Amino acid sequence: MNNKPSIPQGTRDFSAEEIRKRNHILSTIKTVFELYGFQPLETPAMENLETLMGKYGEEGDKLIFKILNNGLNNEKNIDKAKAGFEKVLEGKNSVDLTERALKYDLTIPFARYVAMNHTKLTFPFRRYQIQPVWRADRPQKGRYREFTQCDADVVGSYSLLNDAEFALIYDEVFTRLGLTGYELRINSRKILSALAKACNATDKLVAITTAIDKLDKISIDKVKIELAEKGLTESQVEMIEKYVSISGSNNEKIDQLINLIGTVDETGKGVEEIKKILHHTTGKNIVVDFTLARGLNYYTGIIYEAKAPATVQMGSIGGGGRYDDLTGLFGVPDIPGVGISFGVDRIYDVLKELELFPENLQVSTRALFFNMGEKEGAFAFDIMQQLRKAGVACELYHREESKIAKQFSYAEKKNIPFAVIIGSKEIEQSYCQVKNLSTGEQHVVVFEKLADFFNSN
Known part of the structure; x- marks a missing residue:
């Protein structure tokens, strides 16, 4: 059968x-x-x-x-x-x-x-x-x-x-x-x-x-x-x-x-x-x-x-x-x-x-929040919800403490243009690392300005 x-x-x-x-x-x-x-x-x-x-x-x-x-x-x-x-x-x-x-x-x-x-x-x-x-x-x-x-x-x-x-x-x-x-x-x-x-x-x-x-x-x-x-x-x-x-x-x-x-x-x-x-x-x-x-x-x-x-x-x-x-x-x-x-x-x-479809059609998630551990992931989750309210599509990597390379690979496969990294140091100093995955350019952005950053990039 x-x-x-x-x-x-x-x-x-x-x-x-x-x-x-x-x-x-x-x-x-x-x-x-x-x-x-x-x-x-x-x-x-x-x-x-x-x-x-x-x-x-x-x-x-x-x-x-x-x-x-x-x-x-x-x-x-x-x-x-x-x-x-x-x-x-x-x-x-x-x-x-x-x-x-x-x-x-x-x-x-x-x-x-x-x-x-x-x-x-x-x-x-x-x-x-x-x-x-x-x-x-x-x-x-x-x-x-x-x-x-x-x-x-x-x-x-x-x-x-x-x-x-x-x-x-x-x-x-x-x-x-x-x-x-x-x-x-x-x-x-x-x-x-x-x-x-x-x-x-x-x-x-x-x-x-x-x-x-x-x-x-x-x-x-x-x-x-x-x-x-x-x-x-x-x-x-x-x-x-x-x-x-x-x-x-x-x-x-x-x-x-x-x-x-x-x-x-x-x-x-x-x-x-x-x-x-x-x-x-x-x-x-x-x-x-x-x-x-x-x-x-x-x-x-x-x-x-x-x-x-x-x-x-x-x-x-x-x-x-x-x-x-x-x-x-x-x-x-x-x-x-x-x-x-x-x-x-x-x-x-x-x-x-004829290859006439616009290139940006496949972008859904704009930012992947890296999961740096239980505490860091929970903190990133709250920041992510604030971004969503501001109209920025984002997601948190599903596993805690996964290797950074694995998370970069996931973002690449899904054509996600930005990675957001929040570790213990970033939590203490109220900022995050935002990396443009197509250009390699990296930015330091305070949490309060994160929505403005994505709405202007």
Whole structure:
């Protein structure tokens, strides 16, 4: 029997060092969200299964973690569960087996919240949410089964200024984190609808967007095969291939798009949306990308995808878009919205690879009080409590009369910048020795001035 402990595949433990780095990312994002007037919100880890299913497209629905019903502890319930399991094997959902699921993202639960509380909310309603989500995906670099999302959404407004603000929020966050080489790619789902109409394949819009959305993972040849398998003709596939081959500057891409699919109503509306975003984000790393599809069915307008710097093999580190009737899925129509999400775990991996985390993040304890004996340790303990009241993080070495070298080694391993030494002589003369462990510089500080010393160094 193997008793070696483990954790589920696609999940992780986080050490103190990792948590501090993650908190650096989270606090940066939170600060920028609140700078733009967003308020915090949290929703449950689990949702009713019917809330989630059918909202993410065929591929997304397959990745939802379903939760088995509790109470499977008697023969009657076990029989129900068996019957439910047989339905699941047939590709059907069964309330006998599962009625709830872990949330796949933060957007659908947010839409559910708005639908439930729309009579109490002041619109436009601006919220941000930082919580874990779960997906039954295949774990790989930058892709986990449990991960943290940071979302911000505005609902109750059609204004494209909100869309432009989200592009600026991405720029502000990434600039503060040092990711100046990021790229924010934008498109409009209206343009994808126009493409489907120009191909005479409006009934195949979902198939087209789903296939195009895979271009960063598979080749154009495989995308063409998938489109053919979905029932598109050779001429339709050929037009789609020309569409995804559009290249050049942002303005050149727009010109090529119009030349290819003409001035179908959706084309004009989508192009106008993109031009407005570009107008308000001059000088930012905005790239028009007509291959961007964001394979979630609820997007209706501008869509975003943030890419890591090209020097890092990571891909998307954020994304989002406009959804003008998301709450209609829950019986409350005509509440427009737009939102974005930051991929915290991927951003962490990018910052780590590029060595962009600030060096001082790992400093928690500022001063280690050496334990010089029972009497000296007790005296140091009282001084330490006074320092803590003054906001100075400190700790006392745990063993009395340990060798000085051992205590220095402990401080070094924990990246503690200062050592405080109080022996019998120091007690008698009301001072202590304070050593800067990085420079080797040593100071004599009277007890009354110790808090001032640390607050100024």
